[in-house]
Amino acid sequence: MSGEIGFAVIGLGMGKHHCRAIASAPGARLVAVCDVDEERLNPVADEYGCERYTDYHDLLKNEEIQVINVAVPSGAHVEVSLELVAGGKNLIVEKPADIVVDRIDTLIAAAGEAGVKVGGIFQSRLVPLNIRIRDAIQAGRLGKLIGVHGHLPWYRKQSYYEGPHGSWKGTWDMDGGGSLMNQGVHTVDLLQWLAGPVASVMGMFGVFGHDIEAEDQTVALLRFANGALGTLYTTTCCYPGYDQLVTLYGSEGSITKLEGALNGWKLTDDEGGAEEAELMAMYGADAAKGTGSADPMAVGFDGHTQIVADMVEAIREDREPTITLDSARHAVEIINAIFESGRTGKEVKL
Numbered sequence: 493m494s495g496e497i498g499f500a501v502i503g504l505g506m507g508k509h510h511c512r513a514i515a516s517a518p519g520a521r522l523v524a525v526c527d528v529d530e531e532r533l534n535p536v537a538d539e540y541g542c543e544r545y546t547d548y549h550d551l552l553k554n555e556e557i558q559v560i561n562v563a564v565p566s567g568a569h570v571e572v573s574l575e576l577v578a579g580g581k582n583l584i585v586e587k588p589a590d591i592v593v594d595r596i597d598t599l600i601a602a603a604g605e606a607g608v609k610v611g612g613i614f615q616s617r618l619v620p621l622n623i624r625i626r627d628a629i630q631a632g633r634l635g636k637l638i639g640v641h642g643h644l645p646w647y648r649k650q651s652y653y654e655g656p657h658g659s660w661k662g663t664w665d666m667d668g669g670g671s672l673m674n675q676g677v678h679t680v681d682l683l684q685w686l687a688g689p690v691a692s693v694m695g696m697f698g699v700f701g702h703d704i705e706a707e708d709q710t711v712a713l714l715r716f717a718n719g720a721l722g723t724l725y726t727t728t729c730c731y732p733g734y735d736q737l738v739t740l741y742g743s744e745g746s747i748t749k750l751e752g753a754l755n756g757w758k759l760t761d762d763e764g765g766a767e768e769a770e771l772m773a774m775y776g777a778d779a780a781k782g783t784g785s786a787d788p789m790a791v792g793f794d795g796h797t798q799i800v801a802d803m804v805e806a807i808r809e810d811r812e813p814t815i816t817l818d819s820a821r822h823a824v825e826i827i828n829a830i831f832e833s834g835r836t837g838k839e840v841k842l
């Protein structure tokens with residue numbers, strides 16, 4: 493159809509969410525899907541009535557495809573993406589943009605040279621409650637930020653780490669870690685997006701409940717550039733999986749939330765608590781949606797749909813996508829510094 497932007501998806505695990513998102517996003521059309529695994533490829537191509545490829549290089553020959561969503565294992569994101577931007581395609585790259593910051597920087601430069609747009613995925617940044625919290629912080633309503641805390645007690649069965657699509661998970665080479673890089677990167681990004689950049693970290697990590705290489709439990713101390721201190725906890729060992737807890741303490745109040753549900757909005761300038769009551773009605777526990785605490789596919793695809801729609805607009809308006817790779821790289825930088833600290837026993841400055 494004329495006017496629609498043609499999309500393709502590579503990697504049909506989480507990539508299935510991308511297909512649903514593209515089908516739902518105004519102005520987007522799914523032209524093709526690609527996976528080396530035909531057992532995954534064929535049902536998805538049949539469902540959407542789109543073209544199918546087992547070799548992603550073939551996507552470059554299809555001129556109807558303007559945007560490619562890259563949802564292959566994390567350690568291959570930049571390797572695959574570099575060939576696609578060289579072929580003139582715009583990209584949406586799953587989180588983490590890659591597991592190595594230098595590679596992300598190479599992709600940012602390559603996209604600039606090729607004149608294409610590359611966006612990242614951190615759907616938590618699009619959640620209205622999170623935007624409201626960030627606005628309050630940026631308006632100075634929490635006063636001086638003191639404490640910034642993220643807690644992700646999730647659960648994954650051993651089978652999650654096994655089989656043809658599980659064995660890369662929890663490895664250093666392809667996942668860049670485990671609970672922190674794979675599951676926890678959203679929490680890390682959310683903390684830095686809300687509270688600003690991290691200046692230094694200390695970390696400890698290990699394997700506690702699975703037969704994997706990298707880590708399934710990490711704890712870290714964070715020193716933010718604005719002086720706040722923070723703690724971070726990620727695991728996939730915590731049966732049956734509890735919601736992410738984020739708390740922010742400032743000199744003028746505190747905000748606490750459990751995944752999508754607001755728990756407390758106590759700001760000194762909200763005398764009488766009228767704003768808190770209004771926000772609890774909008775974002776309290778009753779309004780909370782499904783999370784990935786126990787099931788990776790339960791994260792929903794609303795955020796992905798917004799990201800696809802944003803890319804459509806970015807192309808039409810010739811602007812940057814809302815979640816730039818430049819902004820997505822700091823989370824990876826923080827995570828790798830935590831691992832370095834865990835290995836050396838020293839505070840690592842960023």
Ligand SMILES: NC(=O)c1ccc[n+]([C@@H]2O[C@H](COP(=O)([O-])OP(=O)(O)OC[C@H]3O[C@@H](n4cnc5c(N)ncnc54)[C@H](O)[C@@H]3O)[C@@H](O)[C@H]2O)c1
Pocket residue numbers: 502503504505506507526527528529532546547548563564565566568586587588613615656657658674788791
């Ligand atoms: N945004 C989110 O909330 C979210 C949630 C889960 C996963 N993810 C991200 O999505 C990515 C994929 O994770 P997953 O859990 O779906 O993994 P997965 O292993 O289930 O799926 C990856 C797919 O990519 C295919 N693939 C691998 N190399 C390929 C190649 N060269 N060409 C074509 N296909 C290839 C595999 O066959 C597989 O089907 C990861 O980067 C992960 O971090 C994001």
